[in-house]
Amino acid sequence: MAEYKEDIEKTGAGAQKIHKIRITLTSRNVKPLEKFCADLINRAKDRDLNVKGPVRLPTKVLKHTTRKSYSLW
Numbered sequence: 001m002a003e004y005k006e007d008i009e010k011t012g013a014g015a016q017k018i019h020k021i022r023i024t025l026t027s028r029n030v031k032p033l034e035k036f037c038a039d040l041i042n043r044a045k046d047r048d049l050n051v052k053g054p055v056r057l058p059t060k061v062l063k064h065t066t067r068k069s070y071s072l073w
Contacts, residue, residue: 024057 023040027033037054044051
């Protein structure tokens with residue numbers, strides 16, 4: 001609690017709180033997803049908001065086959 005009070009004193013009582021928002025969008029159709037991301041980024045920049053991204057997530061599935069044998073002991 002002491003750290004929180006010190007932060008308030010440093011920033012002042014009238015300072016705005018910073019909200020960090022993370023949005024995860026998934027789709028099989030890349031083109032509409034890219035269009036939506038671009039539109040979302042443009043709207044955020046129009047309001048002078050800081051934007052980082054988009055960050056692509058991996059789409060490939062790693063498959064590793066193993067032999068499933070039982071123990072004879």
